[in-house]
Amino acid sequence: MKNQSRGGRTTDARSLKKLELIWFVSLLSAAVVGFLLLSLTGTTTPGTAITIIAWIFVPAALLLNIWLRRQRQRANSMSLDDVRDRIDADAVRSVKASKGEVPAVKELRRQEPRLSLKDATELVRQL
Known part of the structure; x- marks a missing residue:
């Protein structure tokens, strides 16, 4: 994507x-x-x-x-709503459930490299 x-x-x-x-x-x-x-x-x-x-x-x-x-x-310039629409949220949720928050943030930033660490952490916590 x-x-x-x-x-x-x-x-x-x-x-x-x-x-x-x-x-x-x-x-x-x-x-x-x-x-x-x-x-x-x-x-x-x-x-x-x-x-x-x-x-x-x-x-x-x-x-x-x-x-x-x-x-x-x-x-x-990205809003979190735009990012949420572009990412594979199910993959991030499954990583978060199985491995924890930090690997989920890494997965999210792998999918959307331009996303800042702060925004990625916030988005993972919202998922």
């Missing part, structure tokens, strides 16, 4: 990192192609081409960075 989606959007941290890498490589590739087109076709000098590319792609990269940061914050 790692890859939960919220409104069609993936909230998995690995997927966000992959998305970030894809966007970074895409922007870098587009900047290089733009530079080559501007400088090799003789439209501008290489110095002017770099300036034009910088004025276009630096703000684009900053906006993308802000958007990805917000997505990461949304992915990391």
